Amino acid sequence: MLAILIVAFAVRASLGDPLREIMGEAVPEAERAELRHKLGLDAPWPVQLARYLGGAVRGDLGTSTIYKRPTLEIILAKFPASFELVLGASLIVLLLAVPAGIYCAVRPRALGARLILSLSVLGISIPVFLTGIFLITIFSVWLGWLPAFGRGETVRLGPWETGLLTRDGLAHLILPALTLSSIMLPLFIRLVRGAMLDELGHDYVRTALAKGASPLRVWLLHALRNALLPLAAVGGLQVGTLIAYTLLTETVFQWSGMGFLFLEAVTRADIPLITTYLVFVGLLFVVTNTLVDIVSLMLDPRVDLEGTR
Amino acid sequence: MRLFLLVASVALFAACAAQGAAAKTLRMAYDSDPTSLDPHEQLSGATLQTSHLLFDPLIRFRQDLSIEPRLAKSFETIDERTTRFRLREGVKFQSGRTLSAEDVVWTFNRLKQSPDFKALFEPFSEARAVDGLTVDLVTKGPYPLVLNLATYIFPMDRAFYSGVDERGRPKAAIVKHGASFASTHASGTGPFIVTEREQGMRLKLKRFAEYWDKDSPGNVDEIVFTPIKEPATRVAALLAGDVDFIAPVPPTDLARLKQASCCTLITMPSTRVLTFELNQERVPAFKDPRVRLAMVYAVNSEGIAGKIMRGLATAAGQLSPPGYAGHDPALVPRYDLAKAKALMKEAGYESGFSVTMMAPNNRYIEDARVAEAVAAMLAKINIRVDLQTMPKAQYWQRFDERAAGIMMIGWQSDTQDSANFYEFLVMTPDKDKGYGQYNAGNYSNPEIDRLTLQTQSMTDRGARAEVLRKIERLLYDDAALLPLHWQHLSWAARNNVKIGAIVNVIDMPYLGDLVIE
Numbered sequence: 061m062l063a064i065l066i067v068a069f070a071v072r073a074s075l076g077d078p079l080r081e082i083m084g085e086a087v088p089e090a091e092r093a094e095l096r097h098k099l100g101l102d103a104p105w106p107v108q109l110a111r112y113l114g115g116a117v118r119g120d121l122g123t124s125t126i127y128k129r130p131t132l133e134i135i136l137a138k139f140p141a142s143f144e145l146v147l148g149a150s151l152i153v154l155l156l157a158v159p160a161g162i163y164c165a166v167r168p169r170a171l172g173a174r175l176i177l178s179l180s181v182l183g184i185s186i187p188v189f190l191t192g193i194f195l196i197t198i199f200s201v202w203l204g205w206l207p208a209f210g211r212g213e214t215v216r217l218g219p220w221e222t223g224l225l226t227r228d229g230l231a232h233l234i235l236p237a238l239t240l241s242s243i244m245l246p247l248f249i250r251l252v253r254g255a256m257l258d259e260l261g262h263d264y265v266r267t268a269l270a271k272g273a274s275p276l277r278v279w280l281l282h283a284l285r286n287a288l289l290p291l292a293a294v295g296g297l298q299v300g301t302l303i304a305y306t307l308l309t310e311t312v313f314q315w316s317g318m319g320f321l322f323l324e325a326v327t328r329a330d331i332p333l334i335t336t337y338l339v340f341v342g343l344l345f346v347v348t349n350t351l352v353d354i355v356s357l358m359l360d361p362r363v364d365l366e367g368t369r
Numbered sequence: 370m371r372l373f374l375l376v377a378s379v380a381l382f383a384a385c386a387a388q389g390a391a392a393k394t395l396r397m398a399y400d401s402d403p404t405s406l407d408p409h410e411q412l413s414g415a416t417l418q419t420s421h422l423l424f425d426p427l428i429r430f431r432q433d434l435s436i437e438p439r440l441a442k443s444f445e446t447i448d449e450r451t452t453r454f455r456l457r458e459g460v461k462f463q464s465g466r467t468l469s470a471e472d473v474v475w476t477f478n479r480l481k482q483s484p485d486f487k488a489l490f491e492p493f494s495e496a497r498a499v500d501g502l503t504v505d506l507v508t509k510g511p512y513p514l515v516l517n518l519a520t521y522i523f524p525m526d527r528a529f530y531s532g533v534d535e536r537g538r539p540k541a542a543i544v545k546h547g548a549s550f551a552s553t554h555a556s557g558t559g560p561f562i563v564t565e566r567e568q569g570m571r572l573k574l575k576r577f578a579e580y581w582d583k584d585s586p587g588n589v590d591e592i593v594f595t596p597i598k599e600p601a602t603r604v605a606a607l608l609a610g611d612v613d614f615i616a617p618v619p620p621t622d623l624a625r626l627k628q629a630s631c632c633t634l635i636t637m638p639s640t641r642v643l644t645f646e647l648n649q650e651r652v653p654a655f656k657d658p659r660v661r662l663a664m665v666y667a668v669n670s671e672g673i674a675g676k677i678m679r680g681l682a683t684a685a686g687q688l689s690p691p692g693y694a695g696h697d698p699a700l701v702p703r704y705d706l707a708k709a710k711a712l713m714k715e716a717g718y719e720s721g722f723s724v725t726m727m728a729p730n731n732r733y734i735e736d737a738r739v740a741e742a743v744a745a746m747l748a749k750i751n752i753r754v755d756l757q758t759m760p761k762a763q764y765w766q767r768f769d770e771r772a773a774g775i776m777m778i779g780w781q782s783d784t785q786d787s788a789n790f791y792e793f794l795v796m797t798p799d800k801d802k803g804y805g806q807y808n809a810g811n812y813s814n815p816e817i818d819r820l821t822l823q824t825q826s827m828t829d830r831g832a833r834a835e836v837l838r839k840i841e842r843l844l845y846d847d848a849a850l851l852p853l854h855w856q857h858l859s860w861a862a863r864n865n866v867k868i869g870a871i872v873n874v875i876d877m878p879y880l881g882d883l884v885i886e
Contacts, residue, residue: 076762077769082404082545084412084485086783086793088803089769091484099546126404127568128548193601200609208606209398209597210570314597316570324569324598327731329762 064342068335069109076329078125099125101331112335121339122332126325131336135318140220141211142317145309146302148237153244158284161252165260166279177253180246188305192239192312199235207232209314236313243305244298251294255287289359296352300345393885394591395866397614398603402572402596405552406563408523409543412485412783414876417521421877422574422592423463424523424557425581427454427473428516432873434692434785436516440468440524440558440581441504449511449828450494454519456502460581462526464556470498475527477506483543488803489518489783492825511826513833517784526556560585560881561592571595580881586870587882604861607632613866613885616878618859620679620735626861633866636859638683639874640690641781642790643733645726645743645851646810652724652774655810659716661848666709667750668743670702674854677738682854687841688780688790690855692874694830695787695837700845702852709750721751728756728777729764734856740777743853768809776809779856785875787837791821795849812849 078101079092096102100111112122121132164173183191200208212232215225223229259265260283268278306319314320318337325333403415408424410416421429427441438444441454460468477496480486492512497505506515530541530551540550555563558581561574572594576587595612597603600619607615608629618626618634626634647655647664654660670684686702689695713719728740737758744754754775759767768776782789797813798805804818820840827833844850858876862868865886871879 074763076760077766080762080765082411084783086412086488086806087485088488089800089806090803091488095484095545123547125546128404128544128546128552193605196602196605196609200611201605204609208609208611209602210595312599312602314595314599314602316567320598321569327760327762 061339061342061346064338065109065112065335068338069105069112072105072108072331075326075331075334078329078331081328081330082125121336124325124330124333126328126330127333131333132340134321134333135336135340136219137221138316138318138321140222141315142303142306142310142319144222144224144233145236145240145306145315145317146299148233149240149244149302150299152237152241153248156241157245157248158252161249162256162279162284164249164253165256166275168257176249180249183242184246186242188239188243188308189312191242192236192309195235195239196312206235208235211316236309236315239312240302240305240309244302247298248291248295251291252287255290256283259283259287289356292356292359293352296348296355299348299352303341303344392590393588394593395589395614395880395883395885396593396595396612397880398595398597398606398612399616400596400598400600400603402569402594404568405549406555406566407543407549407551408525408557409479409483409486410545410549410552412489418877420523420557421559422561422880423555423559423563424525425460425559427456427519427522427524429520429877429879430785430873430875434874436520440473441519444516444519447505450508452506452515452519453499454504454506456504457581458502460558461579462529462556462558463562463577464526464529465579466526466528466556468524468558469501470504471501472524472527473504473522474498476522476525479525479541479543480522484545486521489521493518511828513824513826513828513830514784514786517786520785523557523559529554529556560587569596582881585882586884587880589880589883589885592880607861607863610863614860614862614868616858616860616876617734618861620677620681623679623681623859631863632861633864633868634859634861635869635872636681636857637872637874638690638855639781639858639876640693640785641733641779641856642685642688642690643682643736643739643777643779643853643856644685644688644794645853646776646778646794646808646812647850648771648774648776648810650811651771652722654716654718654722654724655774657716657718658847659712660718661851663709663712663716663718663750664747664752664851665848666703666705666712667752668746668851668853669704670853671704673739673742677735677742678854678857681734681857681859683857685852685854687845688794688850688852689787689837689841690874693782693785693787693837694834695790695841697838697841697845700841706749713750719751721753723753723755724774725772726754726756726775726777727764727767727773728758729761730758732761732764733777733779736777736779739853743851768807771809771811775851778807778809780807787841788821788824791817791840791844795844796821810850814843814847814849817843817849 079096083092124131124134127134160176164176167173196208199206210232211223213226213228214221214223223233265278265283268282306317307323310317310320311323322337401415403419404411408420425439427439428436429439431437440456440460442457444452444454447453456468462468474496480490492508493506494509495507499505532540534540534550542549560577560580562577564575565573574592576590597606603615604622606612626632647661649655674682674684684702687700726744728736730737740756740758744756747754780790780794792804793807795808795812796804796818798808817840820836824833824836860868860872867884871883
């Protein structure tokens with residue numbers, strides 16, 4: 061985290077001048093210099109870093125220059141939107157990739173399996189950005205089934221603003237989640253397929269099938285369970301990639317999440333917000349990776365968490 | 370029974386229709402939203418657009434740039450330094466108070482304190498309340514642009530913004546960084562009141578019931594304003610019917626919207642000129658007027674306006690757009706490659722030279738592609754351009770450093786007057802006085818400086834326009850810079866939203882007067 065911070069502060073000068081965004085273009089340079097000094101932006105970066113750390117100790121991570129509120133507060137307010145988007149995308153990946161992957165593994169030569177695999181190559185090679193625009197054009201402009209942008213109606217549960225509880229909110233979630241999942245879908249179909257093929261080649265599967273167990277039962281209960289292990293590990297690490305891609309998805313759909321916020325902060329040189337975002341995402345990575353480790357331990361029957369053998 | 374059903378259904382239908390007529394909601398998507406509700410915090414298009422919704426100016430520009438009385442019902446020149454404005458009677462603020470001359474004076478004084486606005490109001494010495502409904506604006510000397518600047522005076526509710534907020538800070542404070550009372554609360558005399566605001570996501574407004582302008586045809590009761598940054602999404606949202614009104618329209622979607630039967634597209638030339646500045650300090654060759662002239666002759670600005678801007682620009686040979694006092698219709702774009710080559714030869718640069726060029730890639734319409742095209746055109750007269758494009762956040766820093774031989778700048782005159790172009794773009798840079806702040810070419814011509822300063826105190830419009838045109842001609846002949854085009858503004862709306870009457874070249878849609886059928 062400290063490393064992230066040091067890098068974030070070292071590159072500050074090349075991120076642009078926030079003053080340009082908070083003052084009109086015709087404003088005299090003297091006025092600009094005065095405000096720059098007032099905001100402490102004219103100090104060398106180690107000094108700024110020290111001031112930032114001083115503030116951080118007191119829970120003050122700086123104030124956004126464009127939103128004029130504490131950066132942490134803004135990011136926390138936007139976090140639910142991104143989380144729900146990632147959740148939606150993960151669900152789609154899970155619901156589509158697992159059956160498709162299994163199908164491709166047990167019927168590797170079937171036409172359907174080949175179709176799925178070639179389509180998934182297509183999915184991985186189209187930029188997310190285009191996928192989003194395609195989906196909007198088809199489902200919003202042509203068919204008029206789904207809304208083109210935004211989160212729709214949201215409900216406030218304490219500090220958490222959710223779009224999952226209203227029909228409108230869910231309708232708004234479908235296209236962005238589909239777009240976001242399009243990057244992960246091909247990868248996961250291949251992963252599931254690979255892992256399953258691997259398991260299906262093992263003796264225990266053949267034995268089970270030979271003794272007359274129903275194939276479905278063997279695939280789902282025996283093989284899949286073992287195949288899930290490497291999947292969970294890889295899947296967890298991909299959550300990070302998913303967060304990175306929310307940037308593009310959220311921009312296309314005007315989705316009010318963290319990724320959108322970050323891109324806005326970068327284009328408008330909101331340096332305090334950029335810094336806090338980087339730190340926050342760093343933290344998110346640490347947390348998800350830890351969780352993944354714990355989950356894969358729980359899935360692995362060889363590891364006994366309680367230490368009783 | 371049947372009759373009863375009929376009556377009931379008719380009544381129901383009528384009720385629905387009445388409700389439909391009673392609540393007209395405009396859903397609008399713009400590329401960005403204002404950072405603040407405070408009209409004096411930032412001098413930007415978004416701020417001024419919002420000011421026209423929540424506040425009203427003393428006077429404003431009509432579509433043809435003539436002056437329309439608003440809160441001031443009339444104005445007259447008292448002497449060469451004083452202009453008298455008479456306010457309308459009984460104009461209500463959104464807080465319920467009645468507008469008086471004191472509010473105007475208070476607002477004027479606050480403008481003089483604003484870091485962003487005070488330079489504009491530098492020529493003024495004071496605003497004086499003559500009586501309850503009469504205000505005199507007094508300038509330090511004779512000043513020709515009093516009316517142009519009066520369009521910036523959006524009277525604020527003096528009582529509403531006085532005192533301290535719950536955290537003990539003065540409500541009138543202009544805070545550029547961090548929250549302030551005025552950036553989140555507003556009481557103006559404007560047609561709309563803020564009901565909900567989530568910055569960057571949503572701004573909801575409802576019509577102010579006691580709005581003074583009863584003659585306004587406007588029938589919009591509610592505005593839901595959503596910024597949509599991504600141009601393609603903005604267009605899709607309009608076509609899908611999720612929003613009623615969008616701006617701006619990206620050049621790539623113009624054809625699509627023109628064909629769409631659901632929507633109306635309106636474009637018009639703006640007053641923003643896009644130009645390149647040639648740095649004479651960095652590139653000695655640019656000191657030679659023949660080289661500069663050759664570059665002007667080498668750039669096919671008509672071609673750029675047509676092919677790259679797809680008609681969303683008017684090729685320019687000068688800075689002042691049509692309608693401005695300094696505009697001279699005779700100063701047309703010059704494109705003549707043979708002449709350009711001849712001039713290069715004459716100047717002794719037949720084999721050309723290398724030069725750096727910088728341009729932003731997210732500031733002006735198609736900015737990076739325009740720069741690429743110009744670089745390619747200059748290559749034809751053997752000027753080898755090393756082009757670097759970057760996001761605006763980084764670009765302005767490089768611009769201030771005058772980091773390249775050729776730099777792109779788009780400029781819009783805040784005063785809607787030609788002299789503003791000369792003061793910022795071509796006058797000899799002078800840090801103390803602020804002249805030439807955006808003159809990255811270090812172009813310096815004493816005659817231009819002298820004439821521009823002279824226009825600042827000329828109140829005879831005709832004579833002043835003549836001097837402005839003379840300056841424009843001098844710049845043209847001297848090829849002081851490389852003007853490309855005036856960008857166009859673009860709006861699109863569903864057919865039932867009649868935007869034609871309320872949009873204008875200064876890009877301040879007067880939504881208070883908008884009619885939805």
